[in-house]
Amino acid sequence: MRVPDLDAAVEFQTEILGLVETVRVGGVSYLTCNERHHELLLIEDREQCGYDHIGLEVADAPELESAKSRLEKAGGRVLGGVYDGEPGIDRALRVQSPSGHVFKLFTGMKTVPAPPPGDRPIKFEHVSVKSNRPKPLERFLADGLGMRFSDRMGPFASWWHCDSDHHGMAVVLAPKAEFSHYAWTVEDLNQMGRIADRLKQQRDQKLIWGPSRHGPGNNLFTYFNDHDGAMIELCADMAVMPPQGDYVARKWPNSPTTINQWGSPPPLRFLRAGFPIVEPSPGRPSWANSAESPRAVLAGSKRQQAPD
Numbered sequence: 001m002r003v004p005d006l007d008a009a010v011e012f013q014t015e016i017l018g019l020v021e022t023v024r025v026g027g028v029s030y031l032t033c034n035e036r037h038h039e040l041l042l043i044e045d046r047e048q049c050g051y052d053h054i055g056l057e058v059a060d061a062p063e064l065e066s067a068k069s070r071l072e073k074a075g076g077r078v079l080g081g082v083y084d085g086e087p088g089i090d091r092a093l094r095v096q097s098p099s100g101h102v103f104k105l106f107t108g109m110k111t112v113p114a115p116p117p118g119d120r121p122i123k124f125e126h127v128s129v130k131s132n133r134p135k136p137l138e139r140f141l142a143d144g145l146g147m148r149f150s151d152r153m154g155p156f157a158s159w160w161h162c163d164s165d166h167h168g169m170a171v172v173l174a175p176k177a178e179f180s181h182y183a184w185t186v187e188d189l190n191q192m193g194r195i196a197d198r199l200k201q202q203r204d205q206k207l208i209w210g211p212s213r214h215g216p217g218n219n220l221f222t223y224f225n226d227h228d229g230a231m232i233e234l235c236a237d238m239a240v241m242p243p244q245g246d247y248v249a250r251k252w253p254n255s256p257t258t259i260n261q262w263g264s265p266p267p268l269r270f271l272r273a274g275f276p277i278v279e280p281s282p283g284r285p286s287w288a289n290s291a292e293s294p295r296a297v298l299a300g301s302k303r304q305q306a307p308d
C-alpha cells in the first residue's frame with residue numbers, strides 16, 4: 001500500500017493489529033505477524049495514496065520465468081522483467097491484469113525469528129478487488145495465475161483459491177476498478193473483539209460491518225478501515241478446500257444476505273469502500289531498493305544493471 005505518512009501508517013498496524021516491523025529501507029516498511037519476512041509492505045508516497053500490488057508467492061525461479069508467457073496469454077501486461085534485490089525475497093515479476101490490478105509474483109521469501117509474544121493475526125489471508133468487467137479478470141486469475149474457482153454469487157462476486165484456504169482472491173462487480181479490502185487470519189471471535197477494543201480505545205474508531213459469518217467461505221468476519229482508509233477484514237474459521245478439506249464449490253443465491261449468515265445485509269459504507277489503484281510504471285519498481293542487496297534486473301538469463 002502507498003501511504004503519505006509512513007510513521008502514522010506503521011503505528012496503526014503495530015498498535016491496532018500487533019504487526020512487527022522487520023525492516024524499513026528506502027521509505028518502505030516491511031511488516032509481519034509471523035516468521036515470514038513480510039506480509040505487508042507500506043510504501044511512503046506523498047503524491048499517490050493507494051494500493052500498489054498484490055503479492056503472490058510461486059514455487060521457484062524457473063516457475064517465475066515460465067509464468068510470463070502464460071500471464072500474457074491470459075490478458076496480462078507484464079511490467080518489465082524479473083528483478084531481484086528486494087528485501088526479504090529472492091526475485092519477483094510484476095504483471096497488470098486486464099482489470100488494471102497489479103500483482104507481484106515472487107519467490108524465495110526469507111524467514112525471520114518469531115515475533116515476541118503478542119496479540120496479532122496468524123497470517124495475511126486474502127484480498128478482494130473491484131472491477132466493472134469481472135469476466136476478463138476471472139479468466140486472468142484462472143488461466144494466468146492458476147487460481148481455482150471456490151464460489152460465486154450471481155454476477156456480483158466470485159471467490160478463488162490457490163491453496164487450501166477457501167479464497168486467496170475475491171472479485172466484486174463495481175462501477176470501477178479498485179481495491180476492496182485486504183484480510184488477515186485471526187484465531188477466533190475473541191481476538192476480533194480484542195482488536196475492535198483497541199480500535200475503539202486507541203483511535204475512537206468504529207467497525208464498518210460485523211462481526212458475523214459469511215456464506216461463501218463460511219468464515220467469521222469483521223471489517224474496519226486502516227489509517228489511510230483502506231478496508232481491512234479480520235477472518236477466522238475459513239472453509240478448507242480439497243484435498244485438505246471437503247468444501248464443495250457452489251453458486252449462491254443472488255441476495256445481499258448470502259454474505260451474512262447471521263444478520264443484516266452489508267451497509268452502504270461497506271459496499272462503497274474502495275482504495276485506488278496506483279498506476280504502475282514498467283520496469284523495476286522505484287521503491288524496491290535494498291542497501292544490502294545487489295540492484296540488478298534479470299532479463300531472461302541476461303543480467304543488466306538496473307537504472308536508479
Ligand SMILES: [Fe+2]
Binds near residue numbers: 170
Ligand atoms: Fe474478504
